[in-house]
Amino acid sequence: MWKSSSRIHVARAAAVAFFTFKSPGALAGQQVNEDQEDYLLVLSGIVGRYESETLPAPRPVSGLAMLKYVLEKNRQTGDDLGTILDVDRSVA
Numbered sequence: 001m002w003k004s005s006s007r008i009h010v011a012r013a014a015a016v017a018f019f020t021f022k023s024p025g026a027l028a029g030q031q032v033n034e035d036q037e038d039y040l041l042v043l044s045g046i047v048g049r050y051e052s053e054t055l056p057a058p059r060p061v062s063g064l065a066m067l068k069y070v071l072e073k074n075r076q077t078g079d080d081l082g083t084i085l086d087v088d089r090s091v092a
Contacts, residue, residue: 032040061069071081082089 067081071077079089
């Protein structure tokens with residue numbers, strides 16, 4: 001069905017590069033007009049449909065596994081997490 005997956009990858013990269021997910025409707029921190037918002041909705045719909053049709057469903061991951069992964073990728077330890085959470089090691 002998809003004639004060129006590279007076009008979808010380009011569209012996805014463009015959406016990620018230009019639109020922030022923290023506040024929908026914001027284009028790199030600037031106000032967007034109604035046409036730009038419509039464009040984002042259509043683009044994200046196309047990318048979402050493409051991904052759901054072509055990518056395997058993600059496996060469920062436990063919260064603990066995700067936390068360990070994030071700590072590992074950021075080269076942090078349980079002690080670092082305790083500091084971030086403001087938990088005294090003697091209490092934990």
